Amino acid sequence: MDKHDRSFLKNVSLKNPWHFIALGFGSGLLPKAPGTYGSLAALPICMLLVFAPWYIALGVIIFTFILGTIASSICEKDLGMHDNSAIVIDEFCGMFISVFLFPSNLYLTFLAFVLFRFFDVLKPFPINYFDKKIGGGLGVMIDDVFAGLYALAVGHIIIYYFF
Numbered sequence: 001m002d003k004h005d006r007s008f009l010k011n012v013s014l015k016n017p018w019h020f021i022a023l024g025f026g027s028g029l030l031p032k033a034p035g036t037y038g039s040l041a042a043l044p045i046c047m048l049l050v051f052a053p054w055y056i057a058l059g060v061i062i063f064t065f066i067l068g069t070i071a072s073s074i075c076e077k078d079l080g081m082h083d084n085s086a087i088v089i090d091e092f093c094g095m096f097i098s099v100f101l102f103p104s105n106l107y108l109t110f111l112a113f114v115l116f117r118f119f120d121v122l123k124p125f126p127i128n129y130f131d132k133k134i135g136g137g138l139g140v141m142i143d144d145v146f147a148g149l150y151a152l153a154v155g156h157i158i159i160y161y162f163f
Contacts, residue, residue, distance in 0.1 A: 006031075008079045009086055021067060022075035024088035038088025039117055042095035046109045050102045057100055064093045065141055073137030083131075083140050090144035094120060097148030098155060108159065115151035120144060 012019045014026055027041035028034045049057045068089035075087055098112040123131055123143065127150070131143040 038091035094144035094148035
């Protein structure tokens with residue numbers, strides 16, 4: 001099944017709180033590049049996270065991962081397919097990871113956005129492996145967790161050497 005097939009979206013409703021969460025508060029329903037829209041929708045929260053204490057940011061990441069795994073599992077079941085591109089809560093989690101321990105600078109959140117989208121689209125190993133081999137809500141979430149970790153590592157290297 002094509003994960004970009006929008007015909008499955010007739011089975012979801014933003015009135016269902018699990019769908020609302022899984023679809024990134026509706027951002028995943030936007031046509032063309034829903035992952036980018038989901039990442040953009042997460043950006044304002046990322047801008048707050050860079051000013052939050054590390055333990056609050058980590059708590060938000062863990063909470064989003066757990067909630068996203070549950071919401072994605074439910075939404076997948078209702079859609080009748082795995083990892084439809086409209087499910088973008090995983091982009092939120094990946095974006096939150098990508099700014100973890102970043103300096104309190106709003107402009108650097110845009111660096112995190114670019115890096116996260118790069119790794120999420122490119123899917124270098126082991127992201128591509130997880131994307132193909134792990135099913136359910138965990139499978140939806142885990143590849144973006146690793147894309148976020150890649151973006152986090154590269155972002156911190158760039159910040160260390162250039163900022």
